[in-house]
Each structure stands twice: as C-alpha cells, then as structure tokens.
Amino acid sequence: MTSLSIRWKLTLSSALLLFVLFAGFNAVQYILFDRFIIREEKSSMEKTMNDVLNYLLERETLLYENDIFAVRNMLRPFNQPHQFIRILDRNGERLAAVSDQFPEQLVSSAAVTLAESEQIAADGHTVLVLRSPLTIREFTGTIEIARSLEAFDRIYKAHFSLMIVSILIALALSVAGGRLLAGQLLKPLKSMAETIRKVQSKGLHERMKPQHKRDEISALMNLFNQMMDEVEESFYRQKQFVEDASHELRTPIAILQGHLSMLQRWGKHRPEVLEESLNAAVEELERLNMLAKELLVLTQAEHEDPVHHEAAIDPAAEIDTLLKKAKMIYPQFQFESELGAIESVRIAIPPRYLHQILLILLDNAVKYSTTDQSVRIHGYIGKGASAGDAVIEVRDRGTGISREDMPHVLKRFYRSDKSRSRQQGGTGLGLAIAERLVGRYGGRMEISSEELAGTAVRLYFPLYHDGSERG
Numbered sequence: 415m416t417s418l419s420i421r422w423k424l425t426l427s428s429a430l431l432l433f434v435l436f437a438g439f440n441a442v443q444y445i446l447f448d449r450f451i452i453r454e455e456k457s458s459m460e461k462t463m464n465d466v467l468n469y470l471l472e473r474e475t476l477l478y479e480n481d482i483f484a485v486r487n488m489l490r491p492f493n494q495p496h497q498f499i500r501i502l503d504r505n506g507e508r509l510a511a512v513s514d515q516f517p518e519q520l521v522s523s524a525a526v527t528l529a530e531s532e533q534i535a536a537d538g539h540t541v542l543v544l545r546s547p548l549t550i551r552e553f554t555g556t557i558e559i560a561r562s563l564e565a566f567d568r569i570y571k572a573h574f575s576l577m578i579v580s581i582l583i584a585l586a587l588s589v590a591g592g593r594l595l596a597g598q599l600l601k602p603l604k605s606m607a608e609t610i611r612k613v614q615s616k617g618l619h620e621r622m623k624p625q626h627k628r629d630e631i632s633a634l635m636n637l638f639n640q641m642m643d644e645v646e647e648s649f650y651r652q653k654q655f656v657e658d659a660s661h662e663l664r665t666p667i668a669i670l671q672g673h674l675s676m677l678q679r680w681g682k683h684r685p686e687v688l689e690e691s692l693n694a695a696v697e698e699l700e701r702l703n704m705l706a707k708e709l710l711v712l713t714q715a716e717h718e719d720p721v722h723h724e725a726a727i728d729p730a731a732e733i734d735t736l737l738k739k740a741k742m743i744y745p746q747f748q749f750e751s752e753l754g755a756i757e758s759v760r761i762a763i764p765p766r767y768l769h770q771i772l773l774i775l776l777d778n779a780v781k782y783s784t785t786d787q788s789v790r791i792h793g794y795i796g797k798g799a800s801a802g803d804a805v806i807e808v809r810d811r812g813t814g815i816s817r818e819d820m821p822h823v824l825k826r827f828y829r830s831d832k833s834r835s836r837q838q839g840g841t842g843l844g845l846a847i848a849e850r851l852v853g854r855y856g857g858r859m860e861i862s863s864e865e866l867a868g869t870a871v872r873l874y875f876p877l878y879h880d881g882s883e884r885g
C-alpha cells in the first residue's frame with residue numbers, strides 16, 4: 415500500500431469502505447429476512463397442527479373406525495401447496511396422509527411422545543417438519559406436518575444473486591467514483607507539482623493559477639504563490655546587493671591597482687610618486703575596509719532578529735553619551751540637544767544600534783556641512799500620525815539634498831554627487847543601514863531637506879511599556 419500513489423490509495427480505501435458497508439448491510443438484511451420467513455412459516459404450521467389436533471379430538475371416533483378415506487378427506491382442507499399432513503400409529507406406521515405438490519417419502523416418519531420441530535434439507539430445498547403426539551382415548555399416535563420452503567428458497571437464491579450483483583456494481587461504481595474524486599482532489603496538487611517543476615527549469619517567476627475558492631487546497635496554492643513572491647523578491651534583492659557591492663568594491667580596487675603599478679614602475683626612483691601613491695593606496699584600503707564593515711552591518715541589520723524586551727533603553731541618556739563622543743570626534747562642530755520631552759520614556763532598541771544610527775546621521779551632517787557647522791538633536795513625543803512615538807530629529811544647516819536625489823538617498827550605494835561624496839569618504843550605505851536598523855526595531859525614518867538650507871532626519875520609535883511595545 416505504501417508504494418501506491420495517493421490516487422490509488424484513496425480509490426481503494428473508498429471502494430473497500432463502500433464494499434464493507436454494502437456487504438454488511440446486505441448480510442444483515444439477508445439474515446433478518448431468513449429468520450423472519452422461517453418464523454412465519456413455522457407459526458403458520460403450528461396453527462395448522464393445532465387446528466388438526468382440535469378437529470381430531472372433537473371427532474375421536476373417526477380413528478377407531480380406521481376409516482382412512484374419511485380421515486384423508488377430513489385432513490385435506492387443512493393442507494396447502496408444498497405441504498403434507500401425515501398421521502402415524504404408535505409404532506410410527508403411516509395411517510393416513512394428504513399431500514399437495516410435495517412427495518411424502520422425502521421426509522421419513524418418526525413417532526414422538528413430545529412435540530418437536532426440525533429444519534431439514536430434502537431434494538435441494540429447506541423443509542420444516544413439525545411433529546406432535548396424538549392421544550384420543552386408547553389411540554396413541556403422531557401427527558406430522560412437513561412443508562417445503564421451495565418458493566422461499568427461490569426468493570432466497572434470487573435475493574442472494576441480486577446481492578452479489580449489486581455488490582459488484584457498487585464496487586465498480588465506487589472504484590470509478592473514487593478514482594474520479596481522487597483525481598479531482600489531486601488536480602491542484604498535480605498542477606502545484608507542475609509549477610514547482612517549471613520553477614526548477616524556467617525560473618522563479620512561475621506561479622500557480624490564483625484560486626478564489628475558500629477550501630484548504632486553494633489556500634495552500636495561494637500561500638505557495640505568496641511564498642514564491644517573497645522568494646523571488648528576496649532572490650533579486652540579494653542579487654542586486656551582490657552586484658552593487660561588487661561594483662562598489664571594484665572602484666577602490668582599481669585605484670589601488672593603478673597606484674601599485676605606478677609604484678612598481680617609478681616608485682623606486684621618484685620619491686614624490688612613492689609618497690603620493692602610498693598615501694592614496696592607504697586611503698583606498700581604508701575605504702575598502704570601511705565598505706567591508708558596512709556591508710557586514712547592512713546584512714546583519716537585514717537578518718538579525720530584534721530582541722525588544724532585553725533592549726529597552728532610555729534614549730535621552732544614550733544620546734547624551736553619544737554627543738560627548740561626537741564632540742571629541744568633530745571638535746570644530748557645535749552640537750546642541752533638546753531632549754527634555756523624552757527624558758522619562760523608554761524605547762526598545764539595543765544601545766549600540768541607536769549609537770550606530772545616530773553616528774551615521776551625525777557623520778552625514780558633518781560631511782555635508784557648509785559654513786554653518788552646527789547640528790541640533792531634538793527629542794519629542796510625536797503628534798498626529800506619529801502620536802505616541804518617541805521622535806529623535808537630527809538637523810543640520812549643510813548642503814541639503816536636491817529634489818532629484820531625495821527619492822534615492824535611502825538606496826544602497828546611492829550618493830548624490832559621486833565624486834564629491836567619494837572625496838568625503840562616503841560609501842552610500844549609511845542611510846540604508848540606518849533605515850534598516852530603525853525598521854528592525856519597529857521604528858521608521860523620515861528625511862526632509864531643502865537644498866543649500868539643511869537637512870532634517872527624523873527617527874520614530876514606538877514607546878516601550880513594560881509587557882508591551884505600544885501603549
């Protein structure tokens with residue numbers, strides 16, 4: 415059974431079930447019918463026996479006279495087709511008998527002292543025999559009534575054949591029906607297997623026909639399509655990522671290669687080339703190093719699971735700590751903060767990630783600054799659409815982002831002015847990393863900017879309440 419296909423398994427089990435039910439039902443019907451007929455026949459014979467006995471007792475003289483002819487005439491009205499009535503003497507010798515379409519000799523005679531009944535087979539038929547002692551004054555004998563159930567046997571046989579035929583028809587129908595039903599049930603699974611095969615040979619864009627029914631298999635098929643959408647999207651994201659990353663890695667490697675070959679050719683004899691190329695090589699290596707680190711952070715930000723409960727922090731305190739560091743790194747810059755409104759709230763993000771996000775924003779603010787070298791961090795509780803969120807805003811008065819660049823700045827490796835941004839050491843990954851990290855911890859990021867006037871980046875984090883993330 416294990417090596418059979420589901421279609422055959424379903425077919426056979428439904429056929430077997432139907433067969434058992436049908437056969438059982440028929441068998442019960444058969445047995446009940448059998449019992450009922452025999453009981454009916456027997457009680458009708460008992461009634462005849464009683465009638466005969468009563469009649470004989472009323473006319474006791476008849477038997478003394480030994481008038482067989484009269485006795486036979488008397489018995490005749492009590493008889494019926496396929497039955498005989500026989501009177502025996504005390505030795506079991508036949509005295510008189512009447513018979514209708516049932517040869518008397520088929521049943522051997524037997525004298526009894528107690529009433530008895532038996533069921534025998536004679537001439538291929540069931541025969542019921544009733545015997546009763548008969549005592550009238552000095553006469554002692556036996557009355558025998560035997561009835562052949564020939565007609566019943568015929569019905570019985572016809573019923574049996576009908577039963578066998580109907581079982582066979584039921585079996586054939588159930589096999590056919592089962593196969594049809596199983597085929598119908600398995601059709602979606604087949605088409606699913608077909609789609610998977612197509613996915614294997616033709617690619618991830620293959621889908622199943624969308625189902626609008628509400629059954630389980632349709633739900634499974636729709637789920638399969640959804641899963642394929644996600645797999646395809648993630649596949650192309652990864653592909654894009656690898657392409658972007660390798661493209662970004664190519665530039666510093668090419669520059670490095672150029673400087674190294676220059677060193678090889680002239681470096682030994684021209685100290686100014688040696689100096690310049692070595693510096694440039696070190697710079698590119700630094701860039702490569704940073705790119706590698708940022709790529710790693712980005713993939714982590716995309717795949718790591720957030721751990722909200724262990725990571726509820728006080729954002730105001732963290733921002734204070736971070737600003738102290740920033741002042742050390744960018745001493746020429748002025749950092750202002752206004753965090754009173756978020757002093758007593760908590761948000762769910764590990765401090766190192768909040769530091770990382772804010773460092774990216776501060777680094778950009780510094781990188782894209784102009785004459786006004788000041789950055790302001792403002793913490794407040796959101797209103798309107800962001801009601802109940804802790805908002806952290808980083809605002810600078812630098813170059814701003816142009817209208818054309820705005821839709822792209824969150825993309826990986828995007829830099830508005832490639833050459834300028836390159837000089838400033840940008841990789842185009844900063845904002846992409848920041849946005850993914852914020853998203854990982856249930857928050858979102860918003861940028862507004864005006865060219866030549868400055869940029870504001872706002873981070874929205876849901877407030878953390880004990881036992882729940884949102885109030």
Ligand code: ADP
Nearest residue numbers: 778782814823829830840841842843844845869
């Ligand atoms: P990068 O490493 O180049 O700074 P980011 O992802 O951090 O990469 O930023 C992408 C682009 O967005 C930058 O190249 C820059 O043009 C623009 N940008 C980001 N932050 C600012 C800002 N504070 N002011 C002006 N432009 C910005």
